[in-house]
Amino acid sequence: xxxEILSVLYFxxxxxxxxxxxxxxxxxxxxxxxxxxxxTLNGKRVFGAHKTWRxxxxxxxxxxxxxxxxxxxxxxxxxxxxxxxVPLWVGTAMGFGALAGDALESTVKRQLNVPxxxxxxxxxxxxxxxxxxxxTTPYWVFFWLETLIAVAIVFALTLVVQRVGYWLKLKDDPx
Numbered sequence: 001x002x003x004e005i006l007s008v009l010y011f012x013x014x015x016x017x018x019x020x021x022x023x024x025x026x027x028x029x030x031x032x033x034x035x036x037x038x039x040t041l042n043g044k045r046v047f048g049a050h051k052t053w054r055x056x057x058x059x060x061x062x063x064x065x066x067x068x069x070x071x072x073x074x075x076x077x078x079x080x081x082x083x084x085x086v087p088l089w090v091g092t093a094m095g096f097g098a099l100a101g102d103a104l105e106s107t108v109k110r111q112l113n114v115p116x117x118x119x120x121x122x123x124x125x126x127x128x129x130x131x132x133x134x135x136t137t138p139y140w141v142f143f144w145l146e147t148l149i150a151v152a153i154v155f156a157l158t159l160v161v162q163r164v165g166y167w168l169k170l171k172d173d174p175x
Contacts, residue, residue, distance in 0.1 A: 003080070004146035005153070008149075011136075018059035019059070021063075035052060044111060048110055059095050060099070067090065067094065071086070
């Protein structure tokens with residue numbers, strides 16, 4: 001069972017990277033346009049100003065790069081799960097799924113009047129995993145128990161990373 005849990009965690013690495021990339025990409029001066037183009041739903045921004053094309057593009061790019069490196073890791077005898085036969089675009093799709101899950105959660109937050117940058121506990125930590133897992137389901141066989149355990153582990157790690165981001169003044173909210 002431990003190998004299966006590690007396999008799920010390993011598989012989720014590109015999604016995790018896609019999820020944290022927009023925080024670091026804020027300093028890049030290109031593609032700083034909102035994903036929702038300023039459109040509203042019920043008088044509120046669809047995604048909010050913090051969801052940008054820059055974050056989506058760079059998140060998908062770095063997820064793809066991470067997936068590629070994970071595929072090549074097998075060439076050097078290192079892998080938990082052999083991804084060499086999985087198409088590279090699955091890494092790109094995983095990045096898209098992670099960021100789409102985050103954007104969908106942002107829409108829910110806007111509709112519930114949760115201020116930008118504030119947390120909607122659990123969903124802020126799980127949205128990217130859910131999006132990535134849904135979009136990659138056709139390409140990856142998940143074991144339910146192992147996946148739930150892996151999601152719990154990533155949830156806990158995300159709480160730690162968010163706290164560190166808050167301490168480093170990269171995030172406004174510790175959760």
